[in-house]
Amino acid sequence: MAKTSVSLEMLMQQALTGDKRAYADLLRDTAQFLRPYLSKRLSAASDVDDLLQEILVSIHKARHTYDGMRPYKPWVFAIAHFRLQDYLRTYYADQLRTATELGELENTLPADVTNSDFSYESISGEVNQLPEKQAAILSLMHEEGYTAKEVAAKIGMKESAVKVAAFRAYKILREKLSK
Structure with missing residues (x-):
């Protein structure tokens, strides 16, 4: 495990110096360990893919903030966590916007929903x-x-x-x- 972390930090250092191959390897390896993290938290595979792409873009935009003296994975998981929170906040806000109002349902329900077809x-x-x-x-x-x-x-x-x-x-x- 430490070997993987060290290699990820080294890949990030190389990527920051302009090594495109190291950057591609870094993003591929990052996607590999983030996918299970996201799959446990999201039900649809397409949502996992979409969010993973957003996280990778966020990593790209924030790569200048990476401190080479610190581990890579916690930095990435912090970004992933915040992107996941943003995604879920948006998802549930959309769910609330499209939710049916109870007042609308009252018109479609029968007057007595407890009424049974059976009498004593x-x-x-x-x-x-x-x-x-x-x-x-x-x-x-x-x-x-x-x-x-x-x-x-x-x-x-x-x-x-x-x-x-x-x-x-x-x-x-x-x-x-x-x-």
């Missing part, structure tokens, strides 16, 4: 096929409007047991009705 009456035949206690609990809760606490007091069960029985009944009904 339409599935009462299925409810009556449930075990006796589950059927009684659902009948009291949905047909007569009692709460779980009131149903528990009425049939002599604990409230938590009524809720568990109702949950199991709902699960059975969901399976039957989805078929």
Whole structure:
């Protein structure tokens, strides 16, 4: 690892003196170690390529600020980090501009989004096929409007047991009705 860093610093020194081949090698090697860094942070490969090109241009423009007495990679990662932040800031600002306003959605949604195609009456035949206690609990809760606490007091069960029985009944009904 230290050998790579040293060679990158040497390539940068040579590039700063005007060695075009060293500069091309430096940019190629830089792109190689930046690509995985960007791929972990961006989902689209095209975004990675675009941002990598922007970073390489930024490195080119800022190459005069490189201090040959310091390591190369931290300098490059600092530039990459700031370019990534700029890119993400722009990306999310665009997402906000194109986001749909909730007020616009209200006109397209039905008035009652919680309205179901099923009513207790339409599935009462299925409810009556449930075990006796589950059927009684659902009948009291949905047909007569009692709460779980009131149903528990009425049939002599604990409230938590009524809720568990109702949950199991709902699960059975969901399976039957989805078929």
